[in-house]
Amino acid sequence: MGPPARTASPPAGGGLADxxxxELARRLDGFVAVAVHPDEIAAILESDGMTDEHIRLTYGRADSFSLAEDLYARVERRHPEPSAPPSGAWHSELAGCLLRGLVFALPGxxxxxxAPLLAAQHGRFGLPAGTVPLLAGAVTGWVWNQALSHRAYTWLGLGDRAAAARALLIGAPAGALAGTAVALATAAPGELPAAVFAAGQSLYLAxxxxxxxxxxxxxxLGALLPLTGAVPALRWDLPDVLRAGLLLASLAASVALAALVLRPGARRGAAGRGGPPRAASxxxxxxxxxxxVLVLHAGVADTLVTGAGAVIALTLSMGPAEWLLHRFRYGALARLRTLTTAREFRRAVTGTLVLCLGGYLTVLLALxxxxxLAWPGAPLPTLPRLVTLLLIGTVLWLGLLLQAFGAVLSAATVCLLAAAAQTVHPAAGPLTAGGAAAxxxxxxxxLLVRPTAHRA
Known part of the structure; x- marks a missing residue:
């Protein structure tokens, strides 16, 4: 909460205070008392339009930073106790995040x-037949739906659920068409079954x-339950009709449920205001x-099952990753309210960051x-592959953390450069992932050791 008044104008009646x-310290007392660093005070002074000239003439200080340091020294720190989380909050959040991790992994x-329905004779680039259209369609879907999700979440943040549904109603089918078009365009002769599957994949992603x-x-999760029929398929051969039926049942259920929840977006005028700029997404x-692309590279292993195990682990780990992101944010906010110096805050936040990242990598390794071990006949991954996987996991978790704090462009740039380097030189995977992680x-x-980064 901000200060009761944020103005530097002289008091009404009478002249200037001695x-x-x-006088300024009294007016800004509520804000200055909870500041962890003078920079927080300088930011609010500048946001109120105080120029350096005004500060020199009125307060005899060189600039906003000098004035902020004096205010910080004059006002005693009074940090409110952090509010206790609701009963069972961590348990419920963990359950929700684990559920999301499960629905991320089940489509695998x-x-x-x-697999038997997509069999073909010749592949390209050293990959199994049909892999290129599958990957092209999947990557297209990831790009489109990440941007679409941000736009819809922005609408939700503005309190307009109908407008969010409207954005999804327009954007989701467009993304499905884009993924299908890219898959068909990249399919070689004999890869039509893979292109058809990629079209279904694009529709599911939407x-x-x-x-x-x-x-x-x-x-x-309910719509994905038919896919559990793949578990016996790991050991026994299933009829092609049954395989296709299970796939179509899950796809149809997903699409029907999505159409059902999008009904508010179909109402006339639900789009509301012009909305956030599309370029922001x-x-x-x-x-x-x-x-x-980095996750796909993690799945390219010496054997199919080793690569599949890495991708399954990464997708399942996204649930715990999301929960640990929440833990970091809440932990940082609690320390912002209780610690009194910037040095203490930096140490505490750095420790929390190391613990959360270490916890995520431990979960990723266990998964x-x-x-x-659960995959029949799968060899254990080699130490270099494990190291590469953990480095990619570090890149993903830190990228998501920066994205959560608004530094998405920096995270995207580093991930894109790492993905491009690994695509050009696949053998340099550990070096590329390690550099990106660093x-x-x-x-x-x-960014995150600064108290101002955690102020709402």
Whole structure:
């Protein structure tokens, strides 16, 4: 909450106070008392239009930073106690994040069901036949739906759920068409089955985006249940008709549920105001492109099952990753209210960052080993592959953290450069991922150790 008054005008009646700085300190007492660093005070002074000339003439200080330091020294720190989270908050948030991780990973079973249906003779670029249109359609969907999700979430943040639904109603089908068109355009002769599957994949991604943005994770989980038929397919051969039926049932359920929740967006005039600028969503799409390509590279292993285990682990880990992002943010806010110096805050936030990142990498490692052991006949990943996977996980988690604090363009740029370098030189995977992780770690520390980064 801001100060009761944020103005430097002289008091009404009478002349100036004996010391104008004392008067300003009284007026800004509520804000200055909870500031962790003088920079927070300088920012509010500048936002109120105080120029350096005004500060020199009125308060005898050189600039806003000098004035802020004096105010910071004059007012005693009075940080309110952090409010206790609601009962069971961490448990409910963890359950929700784990549910999201599950619905992120379950679609991978569709590839197990579809594998015999997509068999072809010749592949390209050293990949199995049909891989190129599948990857092209998937990456297109990731880019489009990341940007679309940001725009819809922005509408939700403005309190206009109908406008968010309207944006999804227009954007989701357009994304499905774009993914289908790219898959068909990149399909070679003999890869038509893969292109058809990629079209279904694009349609599913559009429907899943709608359900996830509008908070219908449980409904999406129900739509994905037919895909669990892939579990027996890991050991036994299933009839092609049954495989196709399970895939179509899950796709149809996802699309039907998405259409159902989009009814508010179909109402006339639901779009409301002109809305946030579309260009603001572009960096989120670029981040989806970079991170998606990195995940695909993690799935390119010496054997199919090793690569599949890495991708399964990364997708399942997104649930715990989201929860740990919440933990970091809440932990930083609690320390912002209780600590009295910027040095204490920097140390505390750095420690919280290390613990949360370490927790995520521990979960990712455990999921990787579990996925490998659960896959029949899968060899354990080598140490270099594990190191590369953990570095990619570091890039993804730190990128998501920067995105949550508004530094999405920086995160997207680093991910895109890393993805491009790894595409050009696949053998340089550990070096590329390590460099990207180091850059993102430096950016994170530079941004998030500042108290002002955590002020709402």
């Amino acid at each position: 010391d104008p700085l004392d 079973l569709a590839y197990v069901l579809a 429907a899943a985006t709608v359900l996830l943005v509008l908070g219908r994770e449980r409904a999406l 572009l960096p989120y799409g670029l981040f989806g492109l970079g991170s998606g 990787t080993l579990a996925a490998t 850059v993102l770690a430096a950016l994170t520390c530079a």
